[in-house]
Amino acid sequence: MFKTALAQLRFAASVGLGRPFAQWSLDHLIDAIRETKREFGALDVEDGGSQLGGPVLDEETRHELHLRRFRTQAVRAAQETSYYAHLFEKLSLKPDRLRFDDIAHLPATPKEALREDPGAFVRRTTTPCFGTTTTGTTNKPTSVYFSSHEMRTYIALATIGLLSTNRIDESDIVQMSTSSRATLGNTCFAGACAHIGALVYLAGLVEPLRALALLAEESSIPGKKPKVSYMSIYASYLGELVECGLQHGYTPDDFGLERIAVGGELVSEGLKERALKLFGPVEVYDDYGMTETWPFQGQSCSEGHLHFDPTSGMLEVIDPETGTPAGSGQAGTLVVTPLPPYREVTILLRYDTQDMVRQIEGPLTCNLRNLQATSPLLGKLRLATRHEDGWTFARDVLEALEGADEVPLPARYGFWAVPGGVAVEVVVRRSAEPRVRRAIETRLEERGVPVRELNLVEHRGELQRPLPLRCDLKESAFGVPADSGGDVFGLTLKQAAGREDL
Amino acid sequence: MLMTSFYVVMAFTASAVLLGWVYFRNYQTARPSIGVLNLGDVAFMIGVIILLPYLYLALPLWLVAAIFAMAMLSILYFVAEPVLRIRWANWVVALSLIGADVGANLYFGATSATFFLVNNTVLVLAVVGVTSLWAQSGIKARDVAVLGGVLALYDLIATSLLPLMTDLITHLASIPFAPVVNWGVSHERFVIGIGDLLLATVFPLAMRKAFGRSAGIAAMAINLGAIAGTMAFLQLAKVEVGVPLMTGLGPLMVLQYAYWVRRRGQERTTWEYLRAEPLDHQRAASGRI
Numbered sequence: 180m181f182k183t184a185l186a187q188l189r190f191a192a193s194v195g196l197g198r199p200f201a202q203w204s205l206d207h208l209i210d211a212i213r214e215t216k217r218e219f220g221a222l223d224v225e226d227g228g229s230q231l232g233g234p235v236l237d238e239e240t241r242h243e244l245h246l247r248r249f250r251t252q253a254v255r256a257a258q259e260t261s262y263y264a265h266l267f268e269k270l271s272l273k274p275d276r277l278r279f280d281d282i283a284h285l286p287a288t289p290k291e292a293l294r295e296d297p298g299a300f301v302r303r304t305t306t307p308c309f310g311t312t313t314t315g316t317t318n319k320p321t322s323v324y325f326s327s328h329e330m331r332t333y334i335a336l337a338t339i340g341l342l343s344t345n346r347i348d349e350s351d352i353v354q355m356s357t358s359s360r361a362t363l364g365n366t367c368f369a370g371a372c373a374h375i376g377a378l379v380y381l382a383g384l385v386e387p388l389r390a391l392a393l394l395a396e397e398s399s400i401p402g403k404k405p406k407v408s409y410m411s412i413y414a415s416y417l418g419e420l421v422e423c424g425l426q427h428g429y430t431p432d433d434f435g436l437e438r439i440a441v442g443g444e445l446v447s448e449g450l451k452e453r454a455l456k457l458f459g460p461v462e463v464y465d466d467y468g469m470t471e472t473w474p475f476q477g478q479s480c481s482e483g484h485l486h487f488d489p490t491s492g493m494l495e496v497i498d499p500e501t502g503t504p505a506g507s508g509q510a511g512t513l514v515v516t517p518l519p520p521y522r523e524v525t526i527l528l529r530y531d532t533q534d535m536v537r538q539i540e541g542p543l544t545c546n547l548r549n550l551q552a553t554s555p556l557l558g559k560l561r562l563a564t565r566h567e568d569g570w571t572f573a574r575d576v577l578e579a580l581e582g583a584d585e586v587p588l589p590a591r592y593g594f595w596a597v598p599g600g601v602a603v604e605v606v607v608r609r610s611a612e613p614r615v616r617r618a619i620e621t622r623l624e625e626r627g628v629p630v631r632e633l634n635l636v637e638h639r640g641e642l643q644r645p646l647p648l649r650c651d652l653k654e655s656a657f658g659v660p661a662d663s664g665g666d667v668f669g670l671t672l673k674q675a676a677g678r679e680d681l
Numbered sequence: 682m683l684m685t686s687f688y689v690v691m692a693f694t695a696s697a698v699l700l701g702w703v704y705f706r707n708y709q710t711a712r713p714s715i716g717v718l719n720l721g722d723v724a725f726m727i728g729v730i731i732l733l734p735y736l737y738l739a740l741p742l743w744l745v746a747a748i749f750a751m752a753m754l755s756i757l758y759f760v761a762e763p764v765l766r767i768r769w770a771n772w773v774v775a776l777s778l779i780g781a782d783v784g785a786n787l788y789f790g791a792t793s794a795t796f797f798l799v800n801n802t803v804l805v806l807a808v809v810g811v812t813s814l815w816a817q818s819g820i821k822a823r824d825v826a827v828l829g830g831v832l833a834l835y836d837l838i839a840t841s842l843l844p845l846m847t848d849l850i851t852h853l854a855s856i857p858f859a860p861v862v863n864w865g866v867s868h869e870r871f872v873i874g875i876g877d878l879l880l881a882t883v884f885p886l887a888m889r890k891a892f893g894r895s896a897g898i899a900a901m902a903i904n905l906g907a908i909a910g911t912m913a914f915l916q917l918a919k920v921e922v923g924v925p926l927m928t929g930l931g932p933l934m935v936l937q938y939a940y941w942v943r944r945r946g947q948e949r950t951t952w953e954y955l956r957a958e959p960l961d962h963q964r965a966a967s968g969r970i
Contacts (some may be wrong), residue, residue: 180713180716180720180818181715181721181722181725182721183713183715183717184713187715208715211716211717214716214717214719215714215715215716215819217717217950218717218718218819218950218951218952219819219951220949220950220951220952222714222715337682344713446804485807524866540848
């Protein structure tokens with residue numbers, strides 16, 4: 180306990196003063212949390228979380244902290260990266276003299292700049308050893324580089340996060356149903372599971388029936404739960420599993436899932452509700468994170484807001500039309516600066532994520548009210564449409580569609596601006612039935628979508644402008660062995676023969 | 682014939698052990714949310730126990746008294762916290778006790794019955810709080826037995842072979858918060874150190890957590906019996922030297938631990954203990970009483 184107190188002080192020094200994390204303190208905290216859980220059964224989430232989740236800051240203190248760390252990061256960027264050296268030279272700005280108000284006047288770093296030349300953002304004095312790319316669902320993949328110290332730190336922080344929120348313990352079996360190319364998230368998450376002692380495997384994005392078979396498979400591993408108890412998955416792929424599982428007669432009794440972490444895409448309330456029909460009463464987490472701004476993450480609260488830890492990054496919500504901070508209740512794009520000590524190698528100042536959110540109106544009353552918050556993600560800016568009545572975001576359409584049983588999961592749809600509103604197209608089960616059209620129109624109107632054209636189709640190939648979904652990043656497999664007998668990965672030979680990826 | 686001081690000191694000793702037992706079962710102290718008291722902490726405690734007497738002998742008395750006052754204030758606040766549950770009331774109680782101890786020392790003198798009464802009460806309350814915090818922080822019976830075993834040897838050296846403990850008690854006897862339960866003057870004086878009291882109180886708690894109610898009650902009876910027997914013998918035999926109580930208590934703790942481990946197997950974690958023996962307020966919440 181005395182060493183734990185020292186480790187906590189060392190951890191607090193890093194979080195509070197921006198000094199690099201000491202691996203010994205992170206490792207000791209992990210051991211201490213595990214020992215605490217063994218002794219007491221579980222950690223008090225509120226209490227443990229507040230001790231390790233960073234300090235609660237008022238706005239003035241947050242501004243001071245952000246200014247100090249932004250300057251540190253800006254000095255490093257100007258001295259050691261080619262992109263920001265040119266930028267500061269062009270603007271004739273001294274990064275160590277920046278005032279808080281100056282930060283908002285620095286041009287945001289566009290995604291395209293990072294995508295085209297990721298090396299221009301890497302500090303010369305660091306040793307990058309881990310390169311990762313985004314899955315490129317919305318465009319060409321973007322590369323980001325990290326040091327081994329950063330990776331070890333991220334894994335340790337992920338471990339502490341999972342342990343202190345009681346999400347995973349050593350008896351869990353964890354299935355990662357994510358793309359094997361999502362190396363940053365997969366490495367950190369699998370590393371954290373290994374630290375905890377949970378059994379983790381990467382199932383990947385395989386044919387849904389295979390994934391369901393893995394989830395339903397009984398195991399007899401000593402000390403582990405009998406079935407997969409935790410799954411990390413993309414929203415659209417979860418939708419596929421739900422649709423496929425219900426179609427094939429799976430019920431909650433077939434699974435042992437307790438928790439599902441859904442991410443990478445917008446997560447609708449409809450999807451969460453329909454997932455419960457297949458998997459039973461599971462906890463669903465839909466936190467926010469992205470490769471480029473890692474490990475700055477948004478945590479969902481009891482009232483559905485996204486909350487951000489002010490010590491790991493600086494968050495701005497910028498109106499995409501004016502380039503100024505979005506006001507209360509207004510939509511804007513998340514502009515993020517990952518701060519030290521969380522980022523050392525790839526420096527990004529005011530990175531424009533293109534992820535749209537809305538500023539919260541009124542005071543917060545939720546369980547995370549002390550942390551800066553926004554609305555849940557609304558979708559990518561380039562997928563949103565601007566019309567006379569304002570914006571229509573992917574979330575508006577998705578929530579309406581996935582809440583309707585007539586729409587198979589994941590909702591496959593597109594929408595675009597037309598005179599007077601938007602046109603929406605979507606795959607539905609029975610497109611010819613007027614009842615289906617009425618139900619979807621009503622739901623869209625309830626979500627404030629000014630539908631002027633609604634095109635219902637029964638096959639995704641008929642969509643004109645479908646939004647990309649991560650579940651389509653499927654991984655193929657070898658063919659079915661001729662002498663394999665009854666089944667392959669839970670598929671009968673007959674079923675398997677009908678699959679393109681087998 | 683036993684003197685009054687024997688009965689008074691034994692009464693305070695028994696109060697510490699019994700109150701500790703009651704407090705442990707009825708109140709939850711604010712323990713650190715992360716971390717468990719383990720063998721590493723016991724090793725750290727042993728180091729501190731060895732170094733502190735020299736530090737207290739080297740520092741000016743007013744500074745030692747100030748250190749004791751600060752420590753007592755925080756301990757008493759934490760003892761009161763789960764009982765009173767009102768911040769200002771905790772402060773009132775803690776500050777009143779601190780004030781009473783200092784006042785009795787200054788006004789009535791360090792050898793007065795009033796000061797002994799107040800100081801003994803403050804020490805007993807502090808022992809109750811600290812031992813509950815240790816036990817509720819997950820300390821294992823094994824680790825307390827190890828501490829007892831090591832202190833048995835240390836006490837023999839520091840009290841019998843060296844003049845360290847006698848010097849220390851004499852040196853600190855005149856200040857407020859003197860770390861001894863004390864009664865009487867001259868040849869009637871009887872003293873038991875706070876260290877002995879802490880071990881005698883925490884061991885039954887750790888044994889109860891680890892092996893159940895019987896093990897805890899047995900530990901209480903054995904500790905109090907051993908202390909009473911030793912003190913009665915000293916008084917009846919008119920021995921007026923410092924006796925290393927832990928040299929007797931320590932091996933008894935080790936033996937008890939060995940017996941219960943053999944009988945019950947591995948000791949329980951706090952989680953298993955509370956599942957088997959919910960606290961009174963937990964039982965009430967779950968409708969079991």
